[in-house]
Amino acid sequence: MLEEEYQQRRVLPPHLRAPAPAERPFEFAIRDAVAADLPSVREIYNYYVANSTVTFDEDTMSLREWKQKFAYLHKLGMPFLVAESPTGQLLGYALVSPWRQKRAYRFTVENSIYLGPAASGKGLGKALLAELIARSKAAGLKEMIAVIADQGAEGSIALHEKFGFTEIGRMGKVGFKFDRWLGTVLMQRSLK
Template structure:
């Protein structure tokens, strides 16, 4: 064997080492979603379908089904928002959807917020929820319901509580995903006029 194979590797002194470029600040713009955003929205959501219990869906969304949902939200005048990076990447989305189909529920919606995995823990969920609630109020919505998994979504429950959502109920063992039973926590917020 060659002697040089056993020589310790030389290390440059600190002043000669290349320093990594500073990470760009996390930046985004929240705007109304367009149909062109829906493939991004689908990819974000389907990540959670395949990898978590924060949604009880077990089959990925299809683009056709998402377009139908998006069209209904828009027809009702309800907000459907995306957060977009400066480079045009959709980082997350939020929307409200009718709580129930019966006419008497027309002023009550359920909210949904999903962030791309690399966008969590940076304040984006807070920004999206704040904007979603404000736009829902402007749209004439009176009550917002959040239905959140009782395990694995503690950050979502805490976020909603920070915005004044009150816990209104729990249901145990109502969902079965990944070979385990799951429950839900129900939270509610009244939107007041300013």
């Protein structure tokens, strides 16, 4: 008997094989971030700093910097959400921060959504953005801006479009990371 024939005979026909185990559903809960979440938030964000151009940061953020940002956003009453698995693992986060520091911009925010690498492509970004928009409306905010890298972030652009964001402009070659020039796509959505 030839080796190829032997290998073919060792495989059961499809109707005799056991069914593949059902894939567990992707489960998560969205809640307000607390200080204890910040080490995981930092880990998720710093992954993107080191491995992608979706953030133009080139230096990782320290836990101290995240604590300062958390306190500042909390003081302003701005939403900062996390998504958590049933086992307590932080899967991603979403927040808004002031668009600009001048007082007249106080009702306009920029959103940020970052997912752990294992949580992408499972609907978590959509759920976080929906909740972030709802919480931002409840906080009395009026306009939300998304500043998205023009390379490697097509999924983010598509997600924002699904939520009614429209492109309001592009800026070319405003960032330089990983030895290449990068631009941004600006998108906006009214929260009224």
